[in-house]
Amino acid sequence: MRPICNDCGLQMKCKRNGHPIVITDDPEKADPYQLWMADLYQCAGCDHEVAVIGQGQIAVSNRYYDDDFAEKLESFGGADVVRVF
Numbered sequence: 852m853r854p855i856c857n858d859c860g861l862q863m864k865c866k867r868n869g870h871p872i873v874i875t876d877d878p879e880k881a882d883p884y885q886l887w888m889a890d891l892y893q894c895a896g897c898d899h900e901v902a903v904i905g906q907g908q909i910a911v912s913n914r915y916y917d918d919d920f921a922e923k924l925e926s927f928g929g930a931d932v933v934r935v936f
């Protein structure tokens with residue numbers, strides 16, 4: 852994975868591995884159903900950041916399959932909430 856900033860034309864650098872992401876399909880960013888660990892990339896030109904979930908990764912937890920989803924969600928406190936439509 853080599854994210855490139857479309858505005859600056861620079862390859863973004865990894866700022867942090869293990870960036871927590873909460874996935875929801877609710878427009879109000881409620882009702883999460885998946886937890887992921889992403890890599891956070893940043894552009895050195897404009898500081899724009901993107902979170903990348905690598906191919907082949909699986910969710911840390913899924914509300915529909917994991918009994919401990921609520922506990923894991925709590926441990927993701929302060930995570931970015933991403934809406935998926």
Ligand SMILES: [Zn+2]
Pocket residue numbers: 856857858859860861894895896897898899
């Ligand atoms: Zn940029």
